Amino acid sequence: MTGKISEKSATDNFQINSLELDQEDLNVVMDSEFYCDAYRELADLIGANNTKKIWEHYHGLTIQFPQRLYSRTYSKEFIRQNMEEMTIKQMATQLSLTDRRVRQIIKELRRDEQ
DSSP: OOOEEEEEEETTTOOEEEEOOOOHHHHHHHHHGGGGGGHHHHHHOOOHHHHHHHHHHTTTOOOOOOOOOHHHHHHHHHHHHHHSSOOOOHHHHHHOOOOOHHHHHHHHHHHOOO
16 A cells, blocks of 8 residues: 655644555545444445544544534524424424423523513
8 A cells, every 4th residue: 555654743633643545545445344343334324435534533532422413502592583483392303402491491581581
């Protein structure tokens, strides 16, 4: 395999060297059938190219994804804009929140309006 070694700073996730493959080599490496289980699952979900990009940026790190996708600010604004048109259940589903949490936010919004 031909490649080019490039130096990175210590702030680049503590990596000293990085191997940059030419396009021909990427075609072999990009086949997700050769990935370990976790990366194979990710490749099935988002594609081999995107999996490779994630690996290049984050390999060696432990990443934990929060259950909440949307920020609290966005969720509150979404509820403010849609509380008259959508049901609590619809908003909760859209934002991946519980019905109870949507009701709490609506109560806060109404209290803030007074």
